Amino acid sequence: CIYGAGAIGGYLASALDQAGAEVSLVARGPHLKAIQEKGLRFEKDGQISTHHLPASENPNEFGRQDFVIITVKAHGIPKIAQNLIPLLGPETAVVSAVNGLPWWYFHKAASRTSLDDQPLQSVDPGGVIWETIGPERAIGCVVYPACEIAEPGLIRHLDGDRFTLGEPSSEPSDRVKHLSALMISGGLKAPQKTKIRDEIWIKLWGNCSFNPVSALTGASLDLIGNDPASRAVIRDAMIECRKVGLAVGARFNVDIERRIQGGADIIGHKPSTRHDVELGRPMELDALTSTVLELARRLEIETPSLNAISALV
Template identity: 40%
Template sequence: MIEHPRICIVGAGAIGGLFAGRLAHAGNAISVLARGRTLEALRTHGMRLESQGQRMAPPVRASDDAAELGPQDIVIITVKAPALPEVARSIAPMVGADTIVIPALNGIPWWFFLAPGQPLAGTRLRSVDPEGAIETHLPLPQVLGAVVFASASTPEPGLSRHASGDRLVFGEPGGGTSARAETVAALFSRAGFNASASADVRTDIWTKLLGNACFNPVSMLTGAHTDVMIDDSRLHDLFVAMMEEALALGSRLGLSTQVSSRDRIAFTRSLGHVKTSMLQDVEAGRPVEIDSILGALVEAAGAMRFPTPALDAVYALARMRARMLGLYPG
């Protein structure tokens, strides 16, 4: 990779704003693909970020036209999963033959089973890429996997408020080490993140999924924060059942997370009064990421003929709830 790569952040929401703000503040030339009020705010004020007691507003090049921004060395996608098929089409002018595409998304990404040499190899997850649009426009050899262990919010357009966490993991979809994963991790480390390269990013994704797949959809159903749910004995038992199913499925898929369900639940409880991203989306009237966070997991279980009754039930209820709120297609 070149010494001063051209980097574009696609979507300047909470996490995208955190990336753009920190990377630009560290001296990188950052472009942001945005639209509407966010685009106006970026052009007027720069990328405003509140993080670790600091307030910064480094300038960024912002546009709603991918062709205007031109080919990039690194494209980091931070939009919500329901928007990804259209985004994959629209960013084509920025993706050259050597561009590294990093989807920093919640849930299971479309590429999770595409690499060879693993259970379900070559399987397209129809729950996240039903028509294959993402797979077509973002070729697997250009994709670098990512996991984000950070919490941030967007109180207003063009402003990211970083709450906690700065750990990032990057890795190849097919596993193993690579120079580009190490280089990208070093780039983010210089911007103040706790970033590392992983030889098994799929397991890292699955480990994060354990919490998201349980707490997010149930919070949407109940309207409750994580601590309130975990302290309810019946919901606690439900979370244990869901995580045990996810852990067992992961083991069948060759993903050894080395974490117990009760330890994972206890960790989330230690974080305090947390409102999940899915509950935030419901309250804001935004489409929910129910398919990438839970639907893809249920789809994988079906493909493996592996029973997941608790996960199936919560997925069915959450989908119907989102549909009745007008936040889910169909």
């Protein structure tokens, strides 16, 4: 079941349907109505495929699942945690395909800090998700593609096809192997990584710096990364983010200038947080910046640049 069949959820649904999986969708509003009436349409490279899939606002209609893939934004997961219960059987795995540090991050993290086996309050206030879903169900997923809802019921692919998967325990597993095989069969790249947290931090490195600066300025990644003043702000934020990541055991196998340039080379792209501002939607900053600041506070690491950016946004 894809819970939150928006842009990324719709992309995953179309790929898994193509792979022959039994896919159901939880969605709402005009998007749900269009899917129910015309099917989920997916556009890539000018070609449109149509997928007639069970879709509802009520997860009770679908019963227990092998996999539940959550594609609502991180700040929305606590609100839907109780709704997931009808989908969860004894062996159901839950994949949070969202940006930022996930709610399960410190489950079996072995970070050798006081944070191990505790929920992250900035994305899971009061441990609601941790207690309702259970971190033992979690499979890590780092989302790289960009898609958009072109109109209700129609998902347009913009860029990328990679969803990196891994167990919080850093061990290989049959369930990750099975999900990866399904996704690959549907035309996606789905590498399995034992160090999934390192992958999370490399993406977060850009998200916690470029995203809020874009939200503040309205500028695209290339304009931010190629302007000396804003590039310096990004660099300072990344230095602080890396310091926090290293403190909880993450490894960064890319240097800062190369990571910044990777963003600067993407011409005209505005990250999701900027689109949230333009559309008047809540921003997903809790998972992108608040989590890093929460760790910094609890580990007594100074982050003046990230503090300033967060306060301005």
